[in-house]
Amino acid sequence: MGESWKVTVDPRVCVRTGLCVASAPKEFGFDEQGQGRAISETVSASEEVLEVAESCPIEAISLADAESGEPVFPPES
Template sequence: MTDRWKVTVDPRVCVRTGLCAASAPKEFQLDERGQGRATADVLPASEEVLEVAESCPIEAISITDAETAELVFPPPD
């Protein structure tokens, strides 16, 4: 696993709680509709980013390894 992750917030699933942006404002922000999004296409891998994804109440955040495209979160079934 590399030290860079591609982080995606699915706008069709996001219910605009703002939890991601409040928890990690350097990595997540809210768009003009109040939906969360990553501040960059690729973020440094960190426990903080993983914790935000895990705490999303509807799992709208997915994380993949930027180099291998291996799914980091949510875990495969």
């Protein structure tokens, strides 16, 4: 696992539950349309961020190693 991850929240999939913002407010916020988004494109790799991605009920959040681009979540099949 790298030291930082690129976080992507797919706006076409996000249904605005706000779980990401409630679970990790230092890493996630709301955009102008009220959809969850990462505050920064790259965040420090952490169990908290991984848990937020895993708990998104719509699987709108993806994580990739910021350096290599290797998927962290969802894992490649």
